[in-house]
Every structure is written in structure tokens, then in C-alpha cells.
Amino acid sequence: MIINTEIFGEIQIDEEKIITFPEGLLGFENEKRFAIINTEEEESQFLWLQSVDSPELTFVIMNPFFAFPDYEIIIPERVQEKLKIEDERDVAIYSILVVPDDMEKITANLLGPIIININKKLGKQVILDDDRYSTKHYVFQQKSESRSD
């Protein structure tokens, strides 16, 4: 199918690649369908999560384990059931990024990861019950640990 996007214009998306988020995302509860888009030919760590129904709604996401190798997620049982996860190999995990003008200061939301059952094309944003994680973790190592702002 063709989906209309603000960033990429009209793009052709394989219907099988559309992921359903039955509950939407927090703050975007009415957005139930997204597509993951990779604009680069080679495998990039950064991807787009594009709403199928709202052209202007696009998130930048990444595989969090690439930047945060020690990141740990326990997927609660009720989430496993909701996403019909039967095999851990079906699970893909992404973090939503905030990209400020100074791109060195990109942050990843490790508290509210997006969990997708790639096999069933079902997704959900989960809030972790883990006080090690917050909504803002610098993706690139900051030269100084102290935040200037």
C-alpha cells in the first residue's frame, strides 16, 4: 500500500510490514498503525517509526542495545500475552529518540521502550518498572558527565 508521509512523501509499504499498536503510543492513543522505515541501503541503527494514518507523525527510533549494551528489559507476562509472544526470537525492541538541534545530545527513552512481535506484527509501548532507567539517556557519550543545561 502507499502511505503518505511528510518526511518521505508518498512511499510504498508492504502491507505485511505494518505493525499494529492496539493501544497506540502514550500521548498518541489513536495512532494504531505504524511502519518501520530504513532510509539507508545498509543496515542503520537509526530507523523511522512512521504513522500510517498521520503523515506528519514520525519518530526516530533505534535498537537500544547498540548504544546501551547493558540495557535490560523484563517483558511482563501480561505484555507477552498481549503481544502474543511465544518465542523470544520474535521480539524486537526499540527506543524512541529525541533529536535536538545539537545532535550530539540525542537522547533515548529507555524507560518506555517499544516492544514488537515481528511475527504477529503487534506492538506496544511498555513502561518499565525499573528505576535505573529514565526517558532521557544520552546516546552519544558526553564528554562531560555534568549536564550544561
Add this chain to the structure above:
Amino acid sequence: MIDTPQNIMCFNKNQKVGVINMLILSRKQDESIIINGNIEVKILEIEEGKVKLGIEAPKDIDIFRKELYLSIQEENIEAAKTKVDLEKISKLFKQDK
């Protein structure tokens, strides 16, 4: 025990103000309330300035600490404002490695 519903002011993100009905009631330790016939909220412990709740609910009901829920909502809204060139970020990442 159950007071009459009271009107309270409710603020949402957009600073719109609305009036909603809030049921206000008192409970002692080990007492519960039942919501909708399938959610039980029990007062497990009361300490100074702190209440420990036990919540039993069907698995499809999400329960969050409100401040976490709001922080993720806010972060999503901020993230949705991002308008950047993905190639630029990828390059930045390659430099970093």
C-alpha cells in the same frame, strides 16, 4: 463512608481546565475498594505520608505510576517534533565509533 461525588478541577497537558466528578472515600488498612467488579485496590500499609496499595486487576489492564505515565507521554510528544535527516544522525554515529 462514601461521600457524595465532588467536583474537582482537572488540568491536562494543554492547560485546558475541566471539571470532573471524583469519588472521594475513606478506607482503613486492609480494606479494599472494587472497581468495575474486576479490579480490587487494597490498602496494605499506611505510614506517615505514604500508602502502600495492592492492586489486583485483569491482565489486560495497564497500571502505571502517574508520573511515569506522564513523563513518557511528554517524551513521545517531544520526540514527535523531531524533524531531522536520518543520514546525518547515522554519520554522526559512525564518527563516534
